Amino acid sequence: MGHHHAVSSHGHTHDSPGDPSTLRASGRRLTRQRQAIWNALLSEPDRHLSAEDVAERVRAQLPGVNPSTVYRTLDLLVAEGLVLRTDLGGDRAYYEPAHDHPHHHLVCERCGAVVHVHDETLGSLAERIERTTGFAMGSRELSIFGLCPACRSGRSTTE
Amino acid sequence: MGHHHAVSSHGHTHDSPGDPSTLRASGRRLTRQRQAIWNALLSEPDRHLSAEDVAERVRAQLPGVNPSTVYRTLDLLVAEGLVLRTDLGGDRAYYEPAHDHPHHHLVCERCGAVVHVHDETLGSLAERIERTTGFAMGSRELSIFGLCPACRSGRSTTE
DNA sequence: GTGAGTGCAAATGCTTTGCAGACGT
DNA sequence: ACGTCTGCAAAGCATTTGCACTCAC
Numbered sequence: 078m079g080h081h082h083a084v085s086s087h088g089h090t091h092d093s094p095g096d097p098s099t100l101r102a103s104g105r106r107l108t109r110q111r112q113a114i115w116n117a118l119l120s121e122p123d124r125h126l127s128a129e130d131v132a133e134r135v136r137a138q139l140p141g142v143n144p145s146t147v148y149r150t151l152d153l154l155v156a157e158g159l160v161l162r163t164d165l166g167g168d169r170a171y172y173e174p175a176h177d178h179p180h181h182h183l184v185c186e187r188c189g190a191v192v193h194v195h196d197e198t199l200g201s202l203a204e205r206i207e208r209t210t211g212f213a214m215g216s217r218e219l220s221i222f223g224l225c226p227a228c229r230s231g232r233s234t235t236e
Numbered sequence: 237m238g239h240h241h242a243v244s245s246h247g248h249t250h251d252s253p254g255d256p257s258t259l260r261a262s263g264r265r266l267t268r269q270r271q272a273i274w275n276a277l278l279s280e281p282d283r284h285l286s287a288e289d290v291a292e293r294v295r296a297q298l299p300g301v302n303p304s305t306v307y308r309t310l311d312l313l314v315a316e317g318l319v320l321r322t323d324l325g326g327d328r329a330y331y332e333p334a335h336d337h338p339h340h341h342l343v344c345e346r347c348g349a350v351v352h353v354h355d356e357t358l359g360s361l362a363e364r365i366e367r368t369t370g371f372a373m374g375s376r377e378l379s380i381f382g383l384c385p386a387c388r389s390g391r392s393t394t395e
Numbered sequence: 396g397t398g399a400g401t402g403c404a405a406a407t408g409c410t411t412t413g414c415a416g417a418c419g420t
Numbered sequence: 421a422c423g424t425c426t427g428c429a430a431a432g433c434a435t436t437t438g439c440a441c442t443c444a445c
Contacts, residue, residue, distance in 0.1 A: 263424095264424080264425095265423095265424060265425070267424090267425065267426080269425080269426070270425090300427085301426090301427090302426065302427050302428070304426080304427070304428080305425080305426055305427075308425080308426085309425095327434095327435090
């Protein structure tokens, strides 16, 4: 396991990816590195990239960028709301450009494929939870584990 | 944040905790350390304990137990199905004795409180997911983040 | 020119591992 | 006695941090 390549569930188009130049609006500087990191995140729109994945792609375009810079910038982009950090169950964090409509992640326990599901697929989950426990579900994405269609039917795409 | 003390949602009694002596059946040895670790897990039935939490409690009863042993034993107990490992969103794993009825975790993003919700609270989630994506939800527990009643109403229990 | 941002190297925190000795069976 | 487990110390790995230098503004 450990691939985390996304298989778009039903081809949803990207929703207003946002722009790193909004950084300047918040008084931050738009450096070469930050642009490259943003580009890296956009380069593979349907995949979730780990910090190292990002660093790899960034270095292809701008060699010598340090991992620390990638980590620091990802944190920054998350804080600015331009990037979403996701916990896909593994030991590292994954990042994707922020989107308009909230979604959740289906992670295949066998091949690592990640699929997005729209928030509405959860149905009345939030209400049920509030009713039974009083908890108010936050906006954080859910990671749900299971078997993707390919792995269910025998052979995985990536094994 | 970072407490992870459980607030039982509605006092459900523990369901057949299992017994570490089943270890012997699988050819493993029942050592002092393993018993102490098992006891530690049972000692606070409504809390999720980190490996370090376990180590702490174990040392109170049997000093000198090494963290490695705790990690190794927890892995073993998980492999044997006696213990459940849970990812509560933080950087460490949490453990609890395995139970009969599957449940999921509600984690308060503010105070760290953890509540169990029965599997049935999810409603038709598995079917919805299968219908829209073809994924078969596995048996793995869900971690859902939000705000607990106390934190919603202003002040947290533990802040 | 000035301070935010970067590179570098070292530190951190959880967890794993190699190995020699200890103990459950 | 045999081989599994344990303790210890060191290694791993993702991530963070301190500090001097650099570059976006």
